[in-house]
Amino acid sequence: MEYVVKWEAADRPRFSGPSPSWPAPSPDYFIVAEFETGEVRRFDMRPFLDFPAFAALKEPAQFMRARVEHGVVVWAEDIDLAPDTLYRRGQPA
Numbered sequence: 001m002e003y004v005v006k007w008e009a010a011d012r013p014r015f016s017g018p019s020p021s022w023p024a025p026s027p028d029y030f031i032v033a034e035f036e037t038g039e040v041r042r043f044d045m046r047p048f049l050d051f052p053a054f055a056a057l058k059e060p061a062q063f064m065r066a067r068v069e070h071g072v073v074v075w076a077e078d079i080d081l082a083p084d085t086l087y088r089r090g091q092p093a
Contacts, residue, residue: 019071019083025064029057031073032093033086041090045081054079 018035025031029045045063048054056077057063065075073081 017084017087020068020073020086023066023068023073025066027060027064029063031066031081031086031090033073033090035083035087039087040093041087042093043081043086043090 018037018039020033021036023031023033029049031043031045032040033043034040045054045057049058056079057075062075062077066073068074071083073083073086
């Protein structure tokens, strides 16, 4: 199945695939998320933690605060993970 990025009037990309309905972060820096389609994906955040945008998530307590807002997994400090990244790079769980 292929998903495309659609451009809205505000010129923000929007993933046309499913959005996560809940994330379950784990202390080993994985996120298990169920999507609105019922699919469950397991995503490894470890490779992303060396990027400056995600560096604050190296703190386990911060990482464990993952939640979904408007279909996007977010943390404090304006850190988020796009649903398409979570879906496409996540492994079926």
